[in-house]
Structure formats: structure tokens, C-alpha cells
Amino acid sequence: MSDICAYHDQLINVRRHLHTMPEEGWCEFRTTAYLIETLRGYGYEVLTGTKVIDPESCLGRNPKLVEAAQQYALENGVSQAMLDEMEGFTGCCAVMDTGRPGPTLAVRFDIDCIPVQESHEPDHKPAKEGFVSERPGFMHACGHDAHMSTGLALAHWFADHKDEMKGRIKFLFQPAEEGVRGAAGMAASGIADDADFFLAAHIAMMCKSGEVSIKPYGFLCTTKLDVTYQGAPAHAGVEPNAGKNAMAAACNAFVQLLGIPRHGSGMSRINVGQLTAGEGRNVIPSKAVMKMEVRGETAEINTYMYERAVDIIKGCAIAQGCEYKIEKMGEAVDLINDEEMVEVLRKAAGAVKGVTVRDDPMNFGGSEDATIIARRVQAKGGKAAFFVLGADRPSGHHTAKFDVDEKALDTGLEVWANAVTALLAK
């Protein structure tokens, strides 16, 4: 498939352009506008707003940040009309129907950055070569810039080869993957419900340049929660008995949460990553907020951890006479690739020169909310798979010097194109 080379410059340039303008989850208005315009330029029908995101199912979306992001987009060339079309929700779905009978393939690429200050040191290639983030405190430090670049190049390639294809392709550009927040809303919109096949991928992770892992495991099921306790303040000297101590509810919940028993059937995790409680030194604390997460090797174990946590959170509210609120802020599930799709990937990757196909179970070792969409597709009878496109990287994911070996972009596009061809070629 030698004509893939034709998209090389696009792959690099688009990735570098997007790298300069990182936007965090649910705030990717400028990014989404760029995607929509580019995809429409290729001839796609592009849906956005509540057509691709179910507002009721949104997790971890902060209205204040959304508002500021819209303002930022306006100040950076996005039109009000475009913003209106988005209805406050980022991400989009580009559809191309070949007009020929055939299956529907949904492919998913995630688009958000993470809140990390990118390095400006000379040994950091984006700094040295001039495509470092222009937004202090934000950085594409998990490779979603490369994901989008690959998605756009694949869309371009598909449009160029539409006549050789049958069926229909849907490009899902998903917001807010970090914190596993965005997929739930996109899945709930039903946009992928008609997919016969679903594919998604991540760059780098545990694979080196040249490797393609087609049977990754260890997508940890996880639920992210914000817990708020509301009590009543009182003067700690004069009338401590009059207070309802929200910090007491939170701290006692914390110690019990850490003590949720290990599960005999497999790995579990729990963490309270942030706790903020109280007002003044001499006031019985009336409010406490915890940002926490549970994980499990399986959905059953994750559910076990979640349910035990809820019992504890509730029990401590009762014990301390406080009110409590639990908000789900993110969610991911596990995934087992359908064997049929694994075979597609094996051939697609195997056909690429220099690629080592890894079909041993490599541990993904993290959470990915593409699994939410994948499992919904599977539940409706479709077939789904997730693969990892190896790429050397000088530094870990989410760190200030993260970068990917750009040669992997060519490899990745070819694997994607081969897979699409295998599924949709006439």
C-alpha cells in the first residue's frame, strides 16, 4: 500500500500544529472546529453537539471551564456559528457512506490534552523544532495530537479511496478521554450503535517503534468519583457540639475506604487523590470534598469496590450527621478484543514492512474509555478491538518531555488503512 507515503507530510504537519494548541477535556472547541472544517473539506458529513454527545451522560464536565474555553476559541478564530453548532459539547463524528451496501465501521480517536507544563529545554524536540505548546500549563503529553493527525489522514485516505470501498465509515473524534470522562456521553448518544465493527488504538504505551500489540489486556475497569460532605459549622471553642463535622465524615470515610478488603478474584485499587475540607482554624468544618477512584481487574471487581465505597461514604455521613453527594466523574471498563478483529489486525499489521506483531498478552496497565464504546458495540452485536501502535518515546506519558517517534505515524496509518481495507474493501 505504497500510496500511504502520500500522506506523510500531512501526518507530521497536522500533528505538530495540533501539538501547539492543546485543549483539556470538554474544552476542545478550537480543536473540534479545526477537525470539523478539515473533515468537511474532505467531503464528510460531520455531526457535532448533542448529536454525538448525550448531555445527561456527560462525566466530569465543568461548566465554568467550558465557558472560558468557548471564549478562548472565539478569541482564536472560531466563529460564533461554529460554537453554536457545537451546543457547548466538543467532539464530532464524520460520516462517509460509499453508497454501496456493506457494513458500518466506526473508528475512534481522542482529542484532549492534559494539564502539564511542557518542557522548553533544548533536548525536548517540540521545543527545539518550534512546535511546543503555546498554552502554558497544557500539553498534548499523551499523544492525542498524533491520534487526531492519524484520524484525519485516514479520513483523507478513505475519501481518496471511496470508490474502492463499500458500506460506511464513521470517524468518532472523542473529547475528554483523560480522566475517562468523554466516552460515556458519546456512547450514550447512540452514534456508534449501528456499527458492525469498531476499532480504536493508542500510540506508544508499552510498545516500542515497530511493534503493534493486537491483544492488549489489563484495561482496568475504573470509576472516578467526587464525594462532597455537607455538615454545619460551629465555633470550635464555644459550642463544638453544635457542629456537624464534614471533615470527620471525610477522614473517617477515607480510612475505611483504604481498608476495603482486597478481592480474592483479582486486582483491585482505591485512591483518594484529593481532600479539601474546612473553613477557618476555629470553625467546625462544614464542608469536605474528596476526589477519588476505584479500579478492578474485571467489571465485577470494580463494581465490588464501588459498592463498598458507596456504603462507607453513606455510613460515615450518617455517623457524623452530615449530608453527602456522590458524583461520577469518569468511567472505563475492560475489553476483550473479538477474535475476528484480532485476525484483521494481525494481517493489517503483519503486512506493514518492519512491523513486529505482538499477539502475546501485553499489559496495557491503565484505563481507556474507548472500552465504553467498544463494549456497547459488542453488546449490540458488533465486533470490536483495540490495538496499541508502538512508538519510542524519550519520556513517560503525562510528563513534560513526552514525545513520540514520528516515524510511527506512517506505520500506524498503514496499519489503519490495511484494517479499513480488510473490512470495507469492495
Place this chain on the structure above:
Amino acid sequence: MSDICAYHDQLINVRRHLHTMPEEGWCEFRTTAYLIETLRGYGYEVLTGTKVIDPESCLGRNPKLVEAAQQYALENGVSQAMLDEMEGFTGCCAVMDTGRPGPTLAVRFDIDCIPVQESHEPDHKPAKEGFVSERPGFMHACGHDAHMSTGLALAHWFADHKDEMKGRIKFLFQPAEEGVRGAAGMAASGIADDADFFLAAHIAMMCKSGEVSIKPYGFLCTTKLDVTYQGAPAHAGVEPNAGKNAMAAACNAFVQLLGIPRHGSGMSRINVGQLTAGEGRNVIPSKAVMKMEVRGETAEINTYMYERAVDIIKGCAIAQGCEYKIEKMGEAVDLINDEEMVEVLRKAAGAVKGVTVRDDPMNFGGSEDATIIARRVQAKGGKAAFFVLGADRPSGHHTAKFDVDEKALDTGLEVWANAVTALLAK
């Protein structure tokens, strides 16, 4: 009132006899039988069983111990008929009506011992003089033997002086004062509801021989609780998630109980005095029992402590998925002597040669469930008071060498007789 001397030998002998046969709370069958027979011998109508104890209101009564105590009584000369009359409940009420119109006076004496091994060392007078406890592990180490001896002598004296009196007298011999368990059931029986006056006393405490404190304060309100958590066992290695950890419920309740906020209006206390939990080292503990108590300077503060404790106990059950049970094991309230009765006591004690009347507020510094009956009498319009009869003692209450200066018995009887005379003399 010189004829009081006539009862001196009785006072000493009865006290010493009872000292040899101590019985713990709710188990005083042999003691009660002795009291009933003696009082009937003086011509009293004596009520016992459910006529003087309301079974529904009994606190801290252990049926197994009761059964064993009945067996012990049978083996020590108490007839089955007498036991039948008691209906399983110890204590009695002896009534004598003068036949002349007049008020009803209720006087209360407590009858149980405590589970302490009495000293047999030669410097311990009961050992040296041969009236040491004959029951290993049990001892009249709080002076209730002296209380009963005084009560019987007073009853004897009253019967002898009946013709000089009006109205009616009721002698309440109350079981299970230790742990403040017995008064609730006696009060609830209504046996003292018709009392116009109520008097009770304690020997020794903070007063020396010759002192009579007529305005003691600091009767701490208290509630004694047994808390049981029931969870589910599981193998701690194989399937820890399958357990419901009752020890976790108890330990987390414990740490929260100690953290109940101090009350701005006055003194409060909390203690968990015993905690027993778990089965085997490698089993998730399925049962935990806590013996605890709360106290408060006022009924309001004690109630505050109790209610907060209940919230915590319940909340921790929910948090750990366990069942819980709270049993009230004892209860005492505070008491303020009615001024009218203080005056009676002032004169009654002041008339006794060698007595120093203490009407400054001396701190009783403990709980006494006579307060339960006293407050019930007050609530129904009667007048009540509690006084302390000083007595030198070689060792602290509840210790193995506790003893009282027996000269105080003569003093005490005279104070009592004077008070009864003041209230009931024709």
C-alpha cells in the same frame, strides 16, 4: 433518741452476716429471701417479683447468671416457694401502714455486691474477724451490706415505733445498683409512685466518719450500652471480599465515638471499656462486642452523647455492611435535692451527737441510680433527697480491702430515724 442504741448489735451482726454472702446484681436471691423473711418477721407486708420490678424495663440482666444464682439459692436453703414468689426478679418492697392519715415515705437501700476477690490478709478486718466473703470472686466492696443492715434496723425500729407514727412507710430494697441497672425496673414498676417523700443514702464515698453531706452534687447522668456487630466470616486469604468485617465496624465506631465533640455547656464523657472481636487469625471477623458508656453533667448532655453515639454505631454498621444491636445496660440521672428535704436532713443529722453537717456542695463524683427513682417521685409531685453518711474506710470503694468504720452505722441509723420521725411523727 437514745433507744437507737438498742439496735446496735443488730446493725453489726446483720451487716457482717450479709458480708459473708455477697451476690451480684439481679442474682441476689439468697439475699432477697433473707430480707423478705426478716421484714415479715417485723410485721411488714412484703412485695417482690414483678410487683416491684417491671421486667420490660430491666437493664443489664443476664438470664444465665440469674439461673445459676437461683440454683445457688436453692442449694443454700432458699425454698422453691420463695423463689417462685420472686418470679426471677430480686429485690423487694416492705410496706407498713400506720392506719393513720399521713404521707407516704419511700426509703431505698441497695443490695448487690461487686465481682471483686476479697482480701484475706490479716490487716483486712473482715478476714481477721471472720466475716470475710464466702463466695470467691464476689465481695460487698461498696458498702451495700451496711445499707441493708441499716435498712433492716430502721424497719425494725419503725415497727417498734409504729404507734408514734402516721401515714405509711415503704422500704425499697433495690437490686443491681452496680452498673446502675436495677433502679429503672423498680421505678417503672410504679412501686414508688405514691410516695410523698423519698430518701436514699450512700455510706462513705467522699465523707469521713462523723460527716453527713446533705447537698451532694455531681451525680453524673450516664447510659451504659452493649453494642454488638454481626457480619459474615470469610477466609482472609482466599476470599476476603466475601466477608463482612464486624471488627472493622467496631474499630471504626470506636475511633469515631472517642471523637464525639465536647459539649459547650458542660462536662461529657465517653468510654469503650471492653472490645472483643473475631474468631481465628485467618478468618474475617464476623462478630464484635463493645461494652461502653456515655456520661454528661446534665441529662441534656448525656442525651447528646448518647444520640451521637447511636448515629456513629449505626453509620459504621452501614459502612461495613454489618448488622448492629444496641442494648441499654444501665442508666442513672442527675439529682438536685429538694430544699424541703435538705432541711429535714439538716435537722435530723444536726441532732446526732458528734455529727458535722456538710451542706456545702460536695462532689459525689459518680453515678447512682437511686436518682432514677428520686426523679420519678419528683416528677409526680413528691419531694426527694439523697445524702451521704460519712464513714472512714481503709481502702477505696470496689477494692479488695474496702471496709467501713462500723461506728458509722449507729450514726446513720440515728440520722435515718430522726428523718423518718420528722416526716411521719404523729
Place this chain on the structure above:
Amino acid sequence: MSDICAYHDQLINVRRHLHTMPEEGWCEFRTTAYLIETLRGYGYEVLTGTKVIDPESCLGRNPKLVEAAQQYALENGVSQAMLDEMEGFTGCCAVMDTGRPGPTLAVRFDIDCIPVQESHEPDHKPAKEGFVSERPGFMHACGHDAHMSTGLALAHWFADHKDEMKGRIKFLFQPAEEGVRGAAGMAASGIADDADFFLAAHIAMMCKSGEVSIKPYGFLCTTKLDVTYQGAPAHAGVEPNAGKNAMAAACNAFVQLLGIPRHGSGMSRINVGQLTAGEGRNVIPSKAVMKMEVRGETAEINTYMYERAVDIIKGCAIAQGCEYKIEKMGEAVDLINDEEMVEVLRKAAGAVKGVTVRDDPMNFGGSEDATIIARRVQAKGGKAAFFVLGADRPSGHHTAKFDVDEKALDTGLEVWANAVTALLAK
């Protein structure tokens, strides 16, 4: 002492001027400059900087806020030379020696505001009459503006009457009374060590206009602490064992702190008013900060609470493998007025028309760090007292509509002048 009327306008105007420019503790550079210049205008020798504050003993002083406050002062007319003289420390001591042998009297007035947003509603007199705070978020809401105004008027009066006096007077204008932070440093400087007499006062509190309480009690001993735990972060999913969980140290310390046993000898208190811990949701928290306080009815009880707290804080650091740091942020002790000074106050206040002298024990119900200086004076053989100058107030201390009945200022100045006269008149 009718000529006190001459200072009426000064009392009001100065108080209102200072009310417009509130500065918080350790940041009162503009205020201190104003005081120094005014006092020098009256002919006083004025010491400032490390001559009146011992830097080693400073509590709760935030260098960043100090720096910003110096900048604010520069921008509002304070000269660099004046700031240099202050050496970074606010507060001052004005000394006037009569040249005649006699005792040394130290009088203390506090100068800081609190961080409250003042009301601008028309029913709030400072708003209606145009002397509301000009600094958003800061307000003289505890009457220290009135204290300073009184202190300056008294200094003026004393300078005017110097020829009638003997001995020496020292006006201590103390920074950072809120949070009981400033007195420790001022006391440690030794500036009051030569005082034969010490007097301080507070306006309003539990006394109405016209009342002067000369025997207040209930100055709670207190120690304010900031506790920091430093652990080590780790990825909560991948390697939770690699972390040192500072939040675990803090939460477990919290639950144990609340459980410090009540003290049998009197009232104790503990509160953790703020807890901030953790970084990201999926990171083992590596840092936690608690703002807390202990109190005791006596120094012994406060010390008991403090020492138990330190044990717990240390023990939880060891238990969780974290480092810890305890910083003392404030301190106050209890005080018993010397009877000799009470007599001075009784006469000084009694001589003022319309004043009701309250010599019954009125509960101050809070902490005041003037006690630190007072107890140091007492320890060195001097006599000390603290009194409360009643003043009607429409709203509670520390609230947005706090204000004082300005008529109390005249009364207060007269009481002060009478007391000074009693102690220093030729």
C-alpha cells in the same frame, strides 16, 4: 476629669480614619507608620522593628504576605526609610519618661484587622457615613481601630499631662492579635520586662455600653498549629505500594486528635479547621496540611492537649512512613487579674459617670494574646490586669456589619486616664 472631652474629636476621627485602611496581622506597615508618626508628634520616643519584636518568636507570619504589604505601604505614602526602620516587623512601642522616679506602666493596644468583606449596605454605619474599609476583603471587624484610637488619644493626653506624672509609660501597639500570633514575639523582645504595671483592654465583647468588666475570666489557653505531612507520590493504579500516603497520615491523625480524652480537671477543646491534601485523583497523595488548634481551661490542660496532639501527629507520621512538621502559629494563655490592679480599675471605672462596674466573673469566652505579655510581666514581679470596655454593637465580632457604639470611646478613654493617673500621678 472633664478635660477628657478635649480628645473626643480625635477619638472619633482617628478611629474612622483607621477603619478605612485595615491591614491584617504582620502586614500593618501603613498602620504602624501612621502610629509612629503620630506618637513622635506627641513627643514620644518610638521603637519599632526588632527592638519590639523578637523575630525568633514570631508566630504565624507569612513572608509573602509581608512583602506584598510593604509594597502596598510604599504605594500608599509610606517612605522606604520608615519601612527600613521597621525591619519587616510591624508594631511599635512609644516611651515617655517623666524624669521623675516612679514605676513603669506598660499599656497595650492591638492594631490588626481581620479578613472579612465589610458590608456596604445602608444600615451599616461605616458605609452610610463614609468610613467603610477601602480594602476589599479586609475590615476592622473586631474593634482594633477603636483600640488604636484610644491608645493614641491616651498618649496625647499623657503627653499633655506629663508634668503631673512620675515614672514612665510605655505604649505597646501590638501587631497580629487575630490568631493570637503577635504577642509572643513582642513579649520575647523584652520590651515589657521592666514594667511594674501592665494594662490592656478589649472593647465590646460580652459587655454593653456603660459596663466595664474588671474581673473577666475564661481567657482560654490555646495553641494554634499548622501540621504538614510530606510523603511520596506514586501512581495509584500501577504501583500504589511505592507511595507514602500523606493523606493517610493526616486523616488518621485527625481521627485520633478528635479522640484525645477529655481532661478530668476542666474544659478542653480541639479542632482541625482546615485540611488540604493530595494532588491528582490517581496519585497517592504526597502532601497534606492541617490547620488546627487546641484549647484548655488552664495552661496545664492546654499543655496536656498539645502534648497528646504532638504524640498523635508524630505517631501517624511513623505509621505511614511520612515526614512531618509542626509549626506553632499562635498562642494565648489564661490570666487572673492581680487584685491590686482590679482595685485600680474599680476606682478608675467607678469614677466615670454612667459606668456600671462589673466585678462579677464575666466569661470572656475566647482567647487574647495580651495574656502572654501580662503573664510575663507577672512572672517578673509586676502586676497586670485586663478589662473589658462595654460597647453596644449591632452585629457580632468578626461579622460584616460589626460596629461599636462610639460613645464608648469617651468612656474608655476616661477609664484609661483615671487608671494611669492612679498609678503614675505624682
Place this chain on the structure above:
Amino acid sequence: MSDICAYHDQLINVRRHLHTMPEEGWCEFRTTAYLIETLRGYGYEVLTGTKVIDPESCLGRNPKLVEAAQQYALENGVSQAMLDEMEGFTGCCAVMDTGRPGPTLAVRFDIDCIPVQESHEPDHKPAKEGFVSERPGFMHACGHDAHMSTGLALAHWFADHKDEMKGRIKFLFQPAEEGVRGAAGMAASGIADDADFFLAAHIAMMCKSGEVSIKPYGFLCTTKLDVTYQGAPAHAGVEPNAGKNAMAAACNAFVQLLGIPRHGSGMSRINVGQLTAGEGRNVIPSKAVMKMEVRGETAEINTYMYERAVDIIKGCAIAQGCEYKIEKMGEAVDLINDEEMVEVLRKAAGAVKGVTVRDDPMNFGGSEDATIIARRVQAKGGKAAFFVLGADRPSGHHTAKFDVDEKALDTGLEVWANAVTALLAK
């Protein structure tokens, strides 16, 4: 190896005899006497007492139970001389040297019972056939009776075949395997330090009759601990501040112990199986005892759990002002069979008619302290393996109706004899 049949009756009879006289760990005096006498009858040199047990390294040995057990032994026919030889320590080592140069093989059999009341129901074979436990509350419910029977038969067989062998064999009859207590002391005695080969086995577990698992995994590393906190009592009403609350130390340690973070590298466990604390309801608890255990999939993880637990136990002692004591009560490690020994077992078992050799990794799912000796042999350059001899069982290990299919005894003896032959045949 048809002559194995000759030992059939011995196998059954000895097992049944030992089944009637179960003795718990460190108390197997009667059992050890029986073993010693039997082995000496076969011509073995038998060592016992401190020659085979290092007293310093004994875990979980209760002197009071030992004393009672010696008394029981005396009453049941064991001579004082025999007891003297044992020096208070059960277990023994029987040595036979062929006189020919060759390797030393150590084989280990465990001898203690567990405290379970054996069933007397007719469907329980030992009850029906008359070899049920004669000691109420004790039962060979884990098959150690079969282990001993096999060991004795193997010793008999080896003595009968000594002329065909070279080198030396050592039979280790190890006490106190339950609670993984006995092996540490036996290993520390050095009795197996000269072994070139080490073999041990367990009956039943996860294998059915006819199966022999030669590569079991999942020997959980574990450490069993008893933790004692000693504080100081105080009257909970009068002077709660005077106490040092051992229950507070224990409960706070408990909640922190459960919260020890999961280990990223594998399975970990923690349990506090028993907690007993406190004296009376109104006494600040001065003593608390916890029986607990940690486990880890690897020695590294178990050590991690242990060290974190120690930090917590110590930290809570400091936090609550108590003393603490940690006693190691048991210990087991993991084990990987040496490949060379696996091959020996494969052939030894494979040669037995009707045996299915299981060389897939079967999960042992528990702890076994034979691993302690095995790892010590490996550390000194020897080769070691542990195998599981399948046996059908009507009920789970440690239950009242546990029993083993006695046909497995013949199979087992043949496997053992084959393995010994493979290692020691001339």
C-alpha cells in the same frame, strides 16, 4: 515396585491409630514418643529435643499448653525419660546412613492436629469404623495422620532396602505445621543443612485420588503476628486524661493496617482475626491484643506487608502513649520446585499405575512451612521440591468430617519410594 504392597496394612493401621490420638502443635509429645520408638525399632538413629528444634527460633509455642501436654503424655504411657530426652520440644529426626558414599536426602512429614471437634455422625468413616479422635476438641483434620503413616512406612521400606541404597536419608517429623509455626525452629536447628535433596508433600488439597501435582504454585508467603499494646488504666469518669488507652492504639492500628496499600506486583493480604481489649466498662482500657497475619504472593510482597504493618503498630503506640510488643507466631515462604527434582517426581509418579501426573501449575492456595526448610536447603546449594498427593475427601480440610481416601496412601508410598530410589539407589 510390587513389594510396596507389603506395607499396606501398616499404612492403614498406623494412620488410624494416630487418628485416635491427635495432639496440637508443640504439644505432640505422645505422638513423638510413638514415632521415636517405632523408628528406633526400624534401626534408625533418632534425634529429638534441641538437636532438631532451635528454641530461639520457635514460633507460636505456648508454655502452658506444653506443660499440660507433657502431663497428658505421662498419663498416657510416655515415660519421664522419653520426655526428658525431648527437652520440651516435639518432633524428631531419624537418620540412616547406608555407609556408602552418596548424597543426603531429607524428607519431611508433619505431625500436629488442629483444634476441631470431630464428627461422630455415622456417615463419617472414622466414627463408623471406630478410629475417631479420642480427644474432644482435637482432630487430625488436615491429614497429618496420613503423612506420619506414610513417613513411617517409607522409613520401614528404606530400612528393608538399605543394602540397595547409597548415601544417607533423614526423616524429619516436624511439629506445629498448623499456623506455620514449627518449620522455622527445625530449619534453624541446622538439621537439614547437609541435605543435597529435600522432599515434602501434602495429601489431598486440590488433587483428586490418582493425581500427583509435581509443580504446585501459590504457596503464599505469610507472617503470623501477635500484637500486644500495654497502656495505663484510669477511671473513665473521673480522670480519663490519666489513662493510656491501649484499645485506642489497637483500633487505630487496625484501621490503618487494613489500609496498607495493595502492591502493584501481585497479591497481598492482611487480616486481624482477633482483637481483645479492655477491662471494665468504666475503665480506660490498658491492654489490647491482636492476632493478625499478612500474606504476599512473593517473599518481597510479604515483607512489604510486614514492614508496613510494623510501622503502623509502632506509630499507633507512639500516638497513644502505649508500649507495644510484636511476637512472630508463624511463618511460611513461597517455593519454586527445582527443575531437577520435578523430573525425579515426574518419573516417580509416572511409574505408578493409575497415576495422572499433573505438571501444569496447580494453585496450592495456602501456606505451608515446609517451604521454610526447602528454601534453606536451596540456599545452601541443595535441590528441593514439594508435591501434592491427590486423595478424594468427603469434606474440606479443617472440617469436622474431613477424611481421606485411604487408597491414596498406597499410591503415595509408591511415589515416595520411587523418588527415594531415583535419588539414592546404588
